[in-house]
Amino acid sequence: MSEHILETQNLTKEFKGFVAVSNVNLSVKTGHIHALIGPNGAGKSTVFNLVTRFLTATTGKILFEGRDITTTKPADIARLGMVRSFQISAVFPHMSVRENVRVALQRATGSAYHFWKSATSLNELNARADDLLEQVGLLSHADALTVELPYGRKRALELATTLALDPRLMLLDEPTQGMGHEDVGRITDLIRKVSANRTILMVEHNLSVVSRLCDRITVLQRGAVLTEGNYEQVSADPQVRAAYLGGSHAA
Amino acid sequence: MTKIQARNRLYLLLVAIVIGLLAPLVVYPVFLMKILCFALFACAFNLLLGFTGLLSFGHAAFFGGAAYVTGHALSVWGLPFELGILAGTLAATVMGAIVGKLAIRRQGIYFAMVTLALAQLIYFLCLQAPFTGGENGQQGIPRGFALGILDLSNNTTLYYVVLVIFSLGFGLVYRVINSPFGQVLKAVRENEPRAISLGYDTDRVKLTAFIVSSALAGLAGATKAVVFQLASLTDVHWHMSGEVVLMTLLGGVGTLIGPVVGAGVVVTLQNTLSSGPLNAYVPVVLGGIFVVCVLAFRRGIVGEIKALIKQSF
Ligand SMILES: Nc1ncnc2c1ncn2[C@@H]1O[C@H](COP(=O)(O)OP(=O)(O)OP(=O)(O)O)[C@@H](O)[C@H]1O
Ligand SMILES: [Mg+2]
Numbered sequence: 001m002s003e004h005i006l007e008t009q010n011l012t013k014e015f016k017g018f019v020a021v022s023n024v025n026l027s028v029k030t031g032h033i034h035a036l037i038g039p040n041g042a043g044k045s046t047v048f049n050l051v052t053r054f055l056t057a058t059t060g061k062i063l064f065e066g067r068d069i070t071t072t073k074p075a076d077i078a079r080l081g082m083v084r085s086f087q088i089s090a091v092f093p094h095m096s097v098r099e100n101v102r103v104a105l106q107r108a109t110g111s112a113y114h115f116w117k118s119a120t121s122l123n124e125l126n127a128r129a130d131d132l133l134e135q136v137g138l139l140s141h142a143d144a145l146t147v148e149l150p151y152g153r154k155r156a157l158e159l160a161t162t163l164a165l166d167p168r169l170m171l172l173d174e175p176t177q178g179m180g181h182e183d184v185g186r187i188t189d190l191i192r193k194v195s196a197n198r199t200i201l202m203v204e205h206n207l208s209v210v211s212r213l214c215d216r217i218t219v220l221q222r223g224a225v226l227t228e229g230n231y232e233q234v235s236a237d238p239q240v241r242a243a244y245l246g247g248s249h250a251a
Numbered sequence: 252m253t254k255i256q257a258r259n260r261l262y263l264l265l266v267a268i269v270i271g272l273l274a275p276l277v278v279y280p281v282f283l284m285k286i287l288c289f290a291l292f293a294c295a296f297n298l299l300l301g302f303t304g305l306l307s308f309g310h311a312a313f314f315g316g317a318a319y320v321t322g323h324a325l326s327v328w329g330l331p332f333e334l335g336i337l338a339g340t341l342a343a344t345v346m347g348a349i350v351g352k353l354a355i356r357r358q359g360i361y362f363a364m365v366t367l368a369l370a371q372l373i374y375f376l377c378l379q380a381p382f383t384g385g386e387n388g389q390q391g392i393p394r395g396f397a398l399g400i401l402d403l404s405n406n407t408t409l410y411y412v413v414l415v416i417f418s419l420g421f422g423l424v425y426r427v428i429n430s431p432f433g434q435v436l437k438a439v440r441e442n443e444p445r446a447i448s449l450g451y452d453t454d455r456v457k458l459t460a461f462i463v464s465s466a467l468a469g470l471a472g473a474t475k476a477v478v479f480q481l482a483s484l485t486d487v488h489w490h491m492s493g494e495v496v497l498m499t500l501l502g503g504v505g506t507l508i509g510p511v512v513g514a515g516v517v518v519t520l521q522n523t524l525s526s527g528p529l530n531a532y533v534p535v536v537l538g539g540i541f542v543v544c545v546l547a548f549r550r551g552i553v554g555e556i557k558a559l560i561k562q563s564f
Contacts, residue, residue, distance in 0.1 A: 052448065054444065054447075054448075073452070074447050074448070075447050075450050075451055075452045075453070076450075078447070078448055078449060078450030079450045083448060083449070083450075084448050085448075086444070086445065086448070090442055090444065090445040090448070091442065091445070092437065092438050092441040092442055092445065093441060093442075094437075094441060095434075095437060095438070095441065099434065102434070103434050103435065103437075103438045103446075103449070104449045106431060106434065106435065107449060107450050107451060109431075111431035111432075112431065112432065112435045112451060112456065113432050113435075113455075113456075113459055114430060114431045114432055115426065115427045115430045115431075115432035115433065115459070115463065116426060116430065117430050117431055118426070118429060118430065119429045119430055119431060119433060119434055121431060122431055122434065161449070165449060165450065
């Protein structure tokens, strides 16, 4: 097992001349909960899009478990064991809550192209789906149509769906955003619990969540790494204070 | 699906079977067969537009292409009925694989444009190729015998064979939608980036749906060639691609029986109008219906009825 599950080397992304991510060297240690923080527009989501290959880097290299994935297809990234969530909650709105999780579980069964079988063959996945729903507190909503859930619940569902793939590296883009106070606590506990046998890289604006969960923090500003360290080091850094106070977003 | 829904569906199916079996006693069988062929064509198209979220504007190529191949196989190669139909369907499947492969990477309107462009290419190939009979088309395609014994020159006999073909095709669409693949298809339609992030190769999923759809469109075209003993440029023309869009939208896109209803309405209108004084205005009337449907009844006939039933309970 490599010491660093994810590494980027001089990762850069330009949008029509605008540099959104600039020479980022990120190393995520295996087993860590690693936070990526920074003001709005710092390039955090773009880094997620780059390492999961939803966007192609202008220059730079990406390594996952020592393997060069700079040109791998995004669907294959997930199969390798790196699964992301999205900043804007990404669910399948007109499927039931249970079906959302089940379609994630289904991939590993290899039945994706079985168009001649009855969908009832998927019912064998229900128990595992319900188990995941219980973990995020959604079991009582299992049969509801997803579109009818409030936003915070959709985020919880997205987390359950991501967990269904049992990824070795999980990328969470603001997992507690839009959640009520109670749900934030629940999700924070859950993230800690599921981090036991995996690595997590997360974008999080809520600094109390960051301080409670994260082993290491990278601060981005205008696309570049400002500083890196544990919570005490980072929060004491005058540059970080300035960036947050000077930026539009006081987290 | 709840128990009541399942029971209602069963009743609906039984009623449909009875109607299907008794219909030729009251209605001219050739007219019924025309409806069934177009209904199957529209169901195939709806699998893409309604259940995959892809607008193909080139489905006539599979419908008409299969008609030519089946016509050639029956007239020139002298194949039996079943193999003739199979040949046309296979040809459409191969065409679907090629067209799909080239188009699937494009999104939205660009996808529709690529399918249209490739279908036009196939149209011109059909216009030039000697085996299609050019402007005259292939005429007098022999119907032959089903299973070697059923004389298909009898319209009523042929009707029941066509009814079986339609039922198999319709059953396949139903199965695809309600299969493990159907779940993935739904996920891709609802949120493609999320499906990718879960590890699904969404291009391949869409391509699979495209190929199944073009195979079924081919089956419809092949059957039509036998019924009318004719394969012609009309079947591959882009008008035909437009007609199947109209049938599907009119009946109700994304519903299972919408395309069947839509095909029934359009074929009936065409037949009634073309034998009366409005003959020259068929396209105008159909165009008018299309506009009204898009503006006022976006869910189509079946979609609107479903919504009404939902409201009143
Ligand atoms: N596809 C794109 N085309 C052009 N510019 C983009 C694109 N995606 C992001 N950007 C720009 O890149 C910069 C970084 O955006 P990004 O979404 O990565 O920020 P972020 O750190 O996630 O911000 P937030 O905290 O608001 O989510 C922004 O200025 C944004 O406008
Ligand atoms: Mg962001």
